[in-house]
Amino acid sequence: MPPTGATAERSLPLGEPQMSRPKSDDSSVLLVHAYLDGELDPANALSVAQQMGQEPALAAEAEHVRGLQNLIRDRLPIEEAPPGLRARIESRIGTTRQPRATPSWMHSWGALAASIAVAAVLASGSTWLVASSQQKPVQVAELLVSDHIRSLMAPEPVDVVSSDRHTVKPWFNGRIANSPRVVDLAKDDFPLVGGRVDVIGRTPVATLVYRRAKHLISLTAAPADDAFAIGGPNSINGYNIVRWTENGVAYWAVSDVEAKELETFAQLFRTSRNEL
Amino acid sequence: MSITPLRPRAGANSSDGPPVRLVTPGARNGAGMQDDNAIFRSVVMPHIDEAYRLARWLTANGTDAEDVVQDASLRAFRAIRSYAGGNPRAWLLSIVRNTAYSWLRKNRPATIVSVDDLEAVEREHAKPGENQDDTPEASLIAKVDAEQLRAAIAKLPAPFRETLVLRDIEGLDYREIAEATEVPIGTVMSRLARARRRLLEMLRQND
Numbered sequence: 001m002p003p004t005g006a007t008a009e010r011s012l013p014l015g016e017p018q019m020s021r022p023k024s025d026d027s028s029v030l031l032v033h034a035y036l037d038g039e040l041d042p043a044n045a046l047s048v049a050q051q052m053g054q055e056p057a058l059a060a061e062a063e064h065v066r067g068l069q070n071l072i073r074d075r076l077p078i079e080e081a082p083p084g085l086r087a088r089i090e091s092r093i094g095t096t097r098q099p100r101a102t103p104s105w106m107h108s109w110g111a112l113a114a115s116i117a118v119a120a121v122l123a124s125g126s127t128w129l130v131a132s133s134q135q136k137p138v139q140v141a142e143l144l145v146s147d148h149i150r151s152l153m154a155p156e157p158v159d160v161v162s163s164d165r166h167t168v169k170p171w172f173n174g175r176i177a178n179s180p181r182v183v184d185l186a187k188d189d190f191p192l193v194g195g196r197v198d199v200i201g202r203t204p205v206a207t208l209v210y211r212r213a214k215h216l217i218s219l220t221a222a223p224a225d226d227a228f229a230i231g232g233p234n235s236i237n238g239y240n241i242v243r244w245t246e247n248g249v250a251y252w253a254v255s256d257v258e259a260k261e262l263e264t265f266a267q268l269f270r271t272s273r274n275e276l
Numbered sequence: 277m278s279i280t281p282l283r284p285r286a287g288a289n290s291s292d293g294p295p296v297r298l299v300t301p302g303a304r305n306g307a308g309m310q311d312d313n314a315i316f317r318s319v320v321m322p323h324i325d326e327a328y329r330l331a332r333w334l335t336a337n338g339t340d341a342e343d344v345v346q347d348a349s350l351r352a353f354r355a356i357r358s359y360a361g362g363n364p365r366a367w368l369l370s371i372v373r374n375t376a377y378s379w380l381r382k383n384r385p386a387t388i389v390s391v392d393d394l395e396a397v398e399r400e401h402a403k404p405g406e407n408q409d410d411t412p413e414a415s416l417i418a419k420v421d422a423e424q425l426r427a428a429i430a431k432l433p434a435p436f437r438e439t440l441v442l443r444d445i446e447g448l449d450y451r452e453i454a455e456a457t458e459v460p461i462g463t464v465m466s467r468l469a470r471a472r473r474r475l476l477e478m479l480r481q482n483d
Contacts, residue, residue, distance in 0.1 A: 030465040033472070037443065039450050068472055071479075072444050075422045081328035085342055086321065089349045093316060154354060155347045155375070 021057050032061050036069070092153075140200055141232040141252070145239045147198040147207070148218040148254040157216055158194030158209045165274075168195045172206050180206040180221035181249070183272040190217070190265055210265065217255040217265055224250035234259070242266045312356050319364040320352050326365060326446055327372045333441045334376040336430055340383075341376075348375035366448065366455040373438065373456060420479050428478040436471035443468055 022029050028051060034040050035048040052058045151157040160171040165182040172179040175197055184192065193209040198220060205222040224245045234241055242253045242262045253266050327348060331341035348371045352359075359367055380387055429437060438457055442448045453468075454461045 030469055033469050034450070034465060037450065037468075064476055065472055068476055069444055071420060071425065075420065075425050076445065077422060078445075079325075079329055079332065081324045081345070082338065082342060085328065085345060086324055088342075089321075089324070089346055092346060092350060093313070093353050150354070154350065155378075 021061075028055075028058060029061055032058050033065060036062060036065050141241055141243075142236055143200050144198065144218065144220055144252050144254050145236045145241070147220075148216075148239060149237075151196065151209070151218065152216065156194075157196070157218075159196040161194040163192050163194075165192060168192065168208065171195060172197075176204055176206045178206075178223065178249075180208060182208060183269055184274040185210065185265070185268050185272060188268050189213075190268065212255070212257050212261060212265065215255055215257045217253055217257065217262065219269065220252045220254070222250050224248050244270065246270060312353070315356050315359065316353050319356070319359055320349060320368055323365045323368050324349075327368055329446065330369055330372050330438070330441060331376050333429070333437060333445075334373065334434065335380065340379065344376045344379050345372060347379070348372040351375060363452055363455060366452040369442070369448075369456040370458060420482065424479065424482050428475055428482075431478060432471055432474060436467050436474065439464055439467040440471035440475065444472075 028048075031040065031044070031048045032052065035045055035052075040048060052062055160168060162168050162171075163186065165184050169179055169182040172195060180195075182192070182195075186192065190210045190212055193211050193216065195206065195208050197204045198207045198218075199205070200220075200222065203222065205220050207218050207220045210217045210219060232241070232243075239254055239256055240259045240262045242259075242265075244251050244266060251266075251269075253262055253269075255262055255265075257265075324345065327345045328341055331344040331348070332338055335341050335344060348368070352368055352371050355371070429440065432440065435457075439453060442453045442456060443450075448456065450461050450464050450468075453464045457464065459467075
């Protein structure tokens with residue numbers, strides 16, 4: 001193996017052919033790579049080609065890169081996705097179509113809840129939803145059930161994962177106009193899982209997620225104004241709903257735990273003083 | 277010499293681009309779900325092979341890669357309306373990449389290099405004194421087999437590995453790589469140069 005040229009690096013006067021190897025973050029080196037990758041416009045490509053003709057180190061760099069690219073292209077087998085992966089994806093996506101009982105436009109709102117950025121756009125007044133500013137109670141309930149179902153199918157049911165209310169509450173600051181009341185119910189066997197932002201109509205709302213054994217409870221808090229009128233069904237598609245209003249805030253608890261347990265949860269939440 | 281033509285495209289993942297536009301045909305006419313499925317089929321499904329290969333390079337395991345691609349597909353479906361009509365492959369691969377790193381953090385925290393560590397890695401590989409070797413590339417090519425090549429790529433630090441994989445295996449251009457890996461084009465360029473040099477060094481050491 002020939003000796004390395006590192007010691008000579010940079011010691012030659014500028015403009016003279018360099019036999020030593022320029023550093024990898026040297027812009028002339030980056031441009032040689034970009035040249036070989038077809039990323040340069042004609043003027044820059046010409047200039048780099050001329051430079052390579054004058055500087056053997058750059059010409060060598062180009063030869064090495066070409067050799068590597070050929071090696072990868074010729075030797076490395078190109079793998080395809082295993083058979084069945086596409087079918088599994090399609091069947092998983094297909095299931096998110098359920099339940100059929102809800103009108104299709106609701107799902108698109110549920111999908112929005114996946115993204116805080118999107119919620120922010122909605123809040124800022126970008127209009128694309130043709131929605132009445134006033135939600136009927138039954139619509140709010142159905143939207144919240146849809147959000148709950150969707151969250152169960154997602155990799156994570158929450159956007160912020162934490163059993164610590166001191167982490168969850170501040171997370172909502174800046175995302176939601178009014179950070180929700182967050183209480184610790186772990187000693188009552190309703191541990192906090194985390195929080196996420198759901199969207200009802202055009203309004204991002206805070207949803208806390210608690211756990212009961214293997215079931216999740218989504219608790220959504222929103223300003224109790226006309227847009228979030230209280231009322232509506234106590235259960236939709238097997239999901240129980242408990243709602244109440246407190247200090248101008250409307251709460252909806254949605255879960256597949258039994259109605260009685262959900263009532264217990266609501267009662268504990270309302271009376272708990274373990275809050276931030 | 278400037279490289280002005282190379283500028284990342286403002287897209288769904290660009291923090292300095294215009295606000296994400298949410299207008300899709302379905303959003304206007306209320307046929308939401310049907311269109312979500314149609315968009316998903318045309319944006320995501322054609323790129324499952326690339327998604328799987330990237331996930332496999334990042335997780336180093338076929339089964340894990342399948343899990344990652346399934347989760348990433350679901351995330352893509354949930355976010356399909358934030359897809360702003362940019363490059364579908366780069367958009368999907370950025371989701372796959374983020375899903376893979378979340379998965380690694382959760383399941384194999386030891387393999388994750390933190391941002392601080394990464395800066396150290398980049399400094400390390402930017403140091404002068406990188407070995408020079410004039411072994412003709414022809415003889416290198418004659419010796420290396422597929423398994424040696426695969427193993428050497430797998431040893432690259434993740435940021436270098438993903439950049440090299442996206443360019444030299446998947447054939448993405450710099451702009452797409454910048455979008456998929458959420459870094460500026462300049463970073464793509466320096467990572468790519470370092471990845472290739474480092475890979476060549478490792479292959480030569482196989483001798």
